[in-house]
Amino acid sequence: MTLEVTHGLRLLADIGGTNARFALQSDPAGGFDDVEVLTGASYLTLGDAIRAYLDGARARGMAVDSVRHAALAIANPVEGDEIRMTNHHWAFSIEALRQELGLTTLLMVNDFAALAMALPHLPPSGRQRIGGGIELPNRTIGLIGPGTGLGVSGVVPAGGRWIALSGEGGHVSFAPVNRDEVAILEALWSEYGHVSAERLLSGMGLELIHWARTSRRLKAADITTAALDGSCLECQGSVRVFCAILGSVAGNVALTLGATGGMYIGGGIVPRLGVLFEQSAFRARFEDKGRLGDYLARIPTYLITEQYPALRGVSAMLSDQIFCLHQ
Template identity: 70%
Template structure:
């Protein structure tokens, strides 16, 4: 019996586009392309498919594809918040000759992968008690700030596709109040994403240290341990993330666990584990004991959203074909 054709999967952030083929043997030909190198998402897809074809994959037989994207997905037209790409789902499906093109929020796809993660794919931070069959929370600082959750519904899970990263930021320390005042003067509304992202690390450092450095330089100097201002910036970032993650956990009742994804935190290594993140996560007044029971995990698996979007595509194809 001939094997089923492979499916095309993509996880599109503001900086990188991750592609893979998925079939009965699992994932193949995983590639990361820089978004800035392509004028359109379709051009990036074509570049990936040409690469896969060169490696001997039968990409001409593709019928089903799914894209997880760092953006709200509401209707046919997608215009990215943190990048200039925009497209019609129907037009892209037709252009690439696909029977199915499923487009979902990237953090909804990442949320769908959470129940499959094992200890080699996640790192525990602090205490808490792991409980199965309970809601899970998800937050991830990267180019922007993704927020989602996963709610159990009988034998399956339902992912929440929200935009919690754009909820208003609330300071908890004098430093954070100063950062809020400075950013409010620049932007008006200050969201959590303004601080919990690559640009957020730069903004925190600009206010606290009075100098402009890019996020990679700030985190690099902090990891080297030789720059007190950069260490203060990273510590402030981790504390804010703890408070916001605690807010998400309270809002969702995420008693099954709170997961941290995105590109920034895994790069912080011991600085994150030693930071005030967990103390700030639990610092919720009368609800401190409630939050203290919730475990927190850093996702260390490099391509978790591809696992989630593969599951969503399989379910969609089974329901519609």
């Protein structure tokens, strides 16, 4: 089994709604080689994107012809062989893609399940504490992450191993906690009918929050830039609302999972908010759960700062998959 796991390079990927991050790995316990980020919209199919990455890696001197095992984390439910991405145009069969690429193993997992698998192994340098609390060892860890969509997951300890949870918690119904948020919800009801947490806690969600509050349509990047440089007080207000709602939803996830091992924030949006997030109402709203406030105050919250954490998680899942196949 050891030879099967370690022989040759392994292909790893973290595929979001906007970007696809690829890497090669020669040692399952080591780091990553030849990391490259490709824009998904530039490729007609996922297979095209993978081949483009491998061709580039070959040109850079990597022995990609030795790749036989691959694991891809994808921003989508994985419930069988057929995948049709929610926030992207790619649709494919996992088995057909495995055969197309000539792989022995092609593991496809939910991206936030992969990110969750990385959490027990994140070094202190890979996370930033937000607020108080003390994590309990060998307890459930929660995860939430706004990006192109809203990912929700966690990991549960089980007999010396960790088991990642795959779900679509980002699509639970949004619940406002004050009159301002009720007004936002009413504005979005007229547009969408059902309003999920993801409808607000995503790149598009920040834009919708700003539109509902100001009747102005701006891109998320422009809202964030204007909020950070202080040139737009309305943009700062929209970012503050975004962070506060994220705190409430993160608290809901922590309560649902019993995440006394800590609650983590991933995704591409929050790290860009810098001091606005650190000074926001996120932590206060995380704890604001009435009689359960003291329970949540004991749970620490962390912002993931490691650059490619999902690759760490999907690597561990690939090793488990290969090990099981050789038992």
